[in-house]
Amino acid sequence: MSETLKNVAELRRNYTRAGLNETEADPNPFRQFQVWFEQALSAELPEPNAMTLATATPDGKPSARIVLLKGFDEKGFVFYTNYNSRKGEQLANNSYAALVFWWAELERQVRLEGQVEKVSTEESTAYFESRPFGSRLGAWASPQSQVIASRTVLEEKLAALEQQYQQETVPKPAHWGGYCLKPTEFEFWQGRPNRLHDRLRYRQQEDEGWIRERLAP
16 A cells, blocks of 8 residues: 555544534524525635535436536525436436535535426526526537547537537527425534534424434534
């Protein structure tokens, strides 16, 4: 084993920035998320809206990747992608998924679990039209998650699309749009000294709203 690999086991950090207790946390997890998200924005963190999206096949084989949050409210958390991608195919066959936000500089993590639904075509189109010209072309150029012969395939396709549209309106592809994860569970994690981290979980109960409970780290 190399010296570098031996040193991995020694990597550790003692978290001391803040705490999270029940008297300060909002009883509504969406409002609590908004507070933390606004603090991440104020701290000027790189890509504060980056989140890990975990999906699984119907037989439970998981996969995960980083996507960008593009909107949230009490209806859920929205992101956009190619419906024919690996994650799109998995969501079509197993609509349950999880999200994780990791804000290292604030020593915070937020986990969400719930069911995912496609957003309306109108909402997807409105967002697509707000994207930069190159990003709109990229949605057409890339057969996401499919095997391609080389990068040249993408570059040639993009060049052809640039000639075709030349800054004209680029229509939203039928295979591209938004998803909304509707959380049934949140967990807010705040790093604390000696690995005794604060973990507050919110669980949605039918006709009872949200139940908040502390988890052992």
